[in-house]
Amino acid sequence: MAASMRLLFRRVIRLSHRNVNVTAAGAPGRPAGCWEPPSCRCFSEAAGDRSTHFGFETVPETEKAKRVYKVFENVAQKYDTMNDAMSLGVHRLWKDTLLHVMHPQPGVRLLDVAGGTGDIAFRFLEYVRFQQERQKRRAARLMQAPSWQDISNNYSTEEEDGPQESRAVVCDINKEMLRVGKQKADGLGISAGLSWVVGDAEELPFDDDQFDIYTIAFGIRNVTHIDQALQEALRVLKPGGRFMCLEFSKVTNPVLARLYDVYSFQMIPVLGEVIAGDWKSYQYLVESIRKFPDQEEFKGMIEDAGFYSAKYCNLTGGVVALHSGFKL
Numbered sequence: 001m002a003a004s005m006r007l008l009f010r011r012v013i014r015l016s017h018r019n020v021n022v023t024a025a026g027a028p029g030r031p032a033g034c035w036e037p038p039s040c041r042c043f044s045e046a047a048g049d050r051s052t053h054f055g056f057e058t059v060p061e062t063e064k065a066k067r068v069y070k071v072f073e074n075v076a077q078k079y080d081t082m083n084d085a086m087s088l089g090v091h092r093l094w095k096d097t098l099l100h101v102m103h104p105q106p107g108v109r110l111l112d113v114a115g116g117t118g119d120i121a122f123r124f125l126e127y128v129r130f131q132q133e134r135q136k137r138r139a140a141r142l143m144q145a146p147s148w149q150d151i152s153n154n155y156s157t158e159e160e161d162g163p164q165e166s167r168a169v170v171c172d173i174n175k176e177m178l179r180v181g182k183q184k185a186d187g188l189g190i191s192a193g194l195s196w197v198v199g200d201a202e203e204l205p206f207d208d209d210q211f212d213i214y215t216i217a218f219g220i221r222n223v224t225h226i227d228q229a230l231q232e233a234l235r236v237l238k239p240g241g242r243f244m245c246l247e248f249s250k251v252t253n254p255v256l257a258r259l260y261d262v263y264s265f266q267m268i269p270v271l272g273e274v275i276a277g278d279w280k281s282y283q284y285l286v287e288s289i290r291k292f293p294d295q296e297e298f299k300g301m302i303e304d305a306g307f308y309s310a311k312y313c314n315l316t317g318g319v320v321a322l323h324s325g326f327k328l
Contacts, residue, residue: 052224061224068222069174071281072116076176078276079117080184085271086282094320095217098246099123101313101322106132108212110168111236113201113229114219116177118184118194121168125193128166169211171199201229209238217246221292230305237327243307249314249321250294256317264289295321 050061075082083091098120104110106128112120172178178196185194199205201216201223214233223229233243251257264286272282293301295312298321302310307325314321 064224065173067284071284072174072222073176074278074281075272075276076116076174076180079177079180080119082272082275082282085275086268090316094246094315094322095119095123097315098215098217098244098322099127101324102127102213102215102242102244104128104131104166104213106135106166108166109210110166110213110215111171111204111206111211112168113171113199113204113214113216113233114173114222115170115215115217116172116174116181118170118181118190120215120217121170121181121194122185122188122190124168125166125190165193167193167195169195169197169206171197171201171204173198173200202232204232204236206236208235210236211241212238213242213244215244215246218248220245220247221288227301227305230302230307234306234327239327241327243302243323243325243327245298245302245323247298247321247323248289248292249298249318252314252318256319260319295323298323 052061052064072079087094102124104124104127108128110121110124112124115121170178170181172181175198178198182196185191197205201219202225214237216229216233220226220229230243237243251260268286269279269283273279276282292298295314295318299310299312302323302325306327308328310323310325312321312323
């Protein structure tokens with residue numbers, strides 16, 4: 001009850017600050033329609049005016065999920081190839097950065113949402129294995145000349161605790177993306193500690209307090225109700241668990257921003273047609289990036305969902321931002 005009241009109080013303070021800033025400036029710094037008071041949003045829903053964006057197109061909320069599903073069904077087979085082509089391979093560095101910042105230790109449980117092709121899960125399991133081997137080497141060095149007491153204590157600890165096993169659960173609403181991910185896992189010989197689950201980010205099929213880390217990489221902008229997805233992330237995390245999101249954002253350098261716009265709108269749909277035979281899907285993906293909230297807005301949404309110590313860091317001049325927060 002106390003936690004709920006603190007969260008409500010923080011939201012009221014946040015909204016009041018935003019209203020003051022808008023009034024003082026005469027024009028808000030964020031796009032119109034963002035951060036409406038809850039009463040406005042509820043009135044809109046009560047009136048039956050429930051629409052959202054699909055790229056630059058306005059569509060009924062009920063239609064967006066179906067159209068997004070179709071996009072990723074179409075691009076699944078060429079998804080990894082297109083990621084390399086569109087980002088010139090830099091997406092691999094962004095995902096590596098996510099893992100290094102995460103710094104997972106043996107025994108933790110990861111939920112990777114909208115992670116159908118397995119990129120984050122594979123990196124997670126590899127990183128944890130490296131940490132396990134490192135710990136074993138360190139223990140071996142310390143035990144080079146052990147006493148009988150050290151040997152006895154070490155043996156007792158191994159018997160009682162057993163080996164720590166990390167697990168990664170890949171959850172994606174799109175069955176075709178999961179199928180591609182499973183094929184990749186089989187090709188890499190990865191099976192231990194890895195599960196694949198069909199599920200919606202807005203209504204996750206897991207009990208409360210199940211995971212140590214929740215990740216979503218380049219997927220949350222495709223969710224119809226981002227606030228609901230954030231609430232689900234909070235629900236399934238254990239107390240002390242960490243939320244991490246890698247998403248395209250607003251470029252901070254004006255020169256880079258102009259170049260990025262030209263490349264995104266003119267080149268990426270062409271690459272989509274040449275490589276995947278589907279320029280429309282990649283036109284939508286480019287437009288969805290432009291419709292996603294900027295760094296500060298999204299940070300505010302994470303805080304409003306109930307996460308603490310929310311922060312972000314820009315990668316490649318703000319082309320991508322890495323967001324994180326903790327569940328208390």
